[in-house]
Amino acid sequence: MDSPQRCLECGTLWTDGVTCQDHFYQMGYWELENPTALYEVHHLMVLSYHLQHPSLYSPTGLSNAKELLVDFLTTGITPSAMRQKIRDDVDSGVRKFKIKSTAESFGTYEYPVQWTMTAASVTAGGVDTYCDNVKAWAQSILESLKASGNLDA
Ligand SMILES: [Zn+2]
Numbered sequence: 001m002d003s004p005q006r007c008l009e010c011g012t013l014w015t016d017g018v019t020c021q022d023h024f025y026q027m028g029y030w031e032l033e034n035p036t037a038l039y040e041v042h043h044l045m046v047l048s049y050h051l052q053h054p055s056l057y058s059p060t061g062l063s064n065a066k067e068l069l070v071d072f073l074t075t076g077i078t079p080s081a082m083r084q085k086i087r088d089d090v091d092s093g094v095r096k097f098k099i100k101s102t103a104e105s106f107g108t109y110e111y112p113v114q115w116t117m118t119a120a121s122v123t124a125g126g127v128d129t130y131c132d133n134v135k136a137w138a139q140s141i142l143e144s145l146k147a148s149g150n151l152d153a
Pocket residue numbers: 007008009010011012020052053
């Protein structure tokens with residue numbers, strides 16, 4: 001009599017044992033299968049997934065990720081400019097902070113967040129509406145972060 005499990009970070013119900021990470025892999029799989037059509041939203045997908053699982057980030061990595069989300073959604077930065085920005089932040093010799101969490105140091109939100117969409121919502125929509133759903137997911141994250149007081153409106 002296993003009770004259904006829920007993600008401790010984004011609150012998704014893990015129906016039939018399908019976890020958030022499984023949804024993440026499903027989305028990555030669709031992108032690999034349809035690179036021309038779907039790869040444009042790859043970075044937005046990865047960013048959205050990590051923002052809903054903030055413990056994957058270091059505290060500084062999380063605040064950087066919030067800035068990236070705002071950049072992407074409000075200043076209309078292109079996917080290639082986004083990739084460049086991420087490369088500059090991550091790969092350059094002037095890397096100033098750790099992106100990934102450690103057991104002692106990981107990102108959390110100051111206030112609890114009610115998410116309106118999760119990775120599970122995107123995979124539920126299927127591959128045909130994938131790009132639109134990833135964009136809607138990212139937009140919903142921005143709005144949830146603002147509504148909860150974790151991001152300045
Ligand atoms: Zn989750």
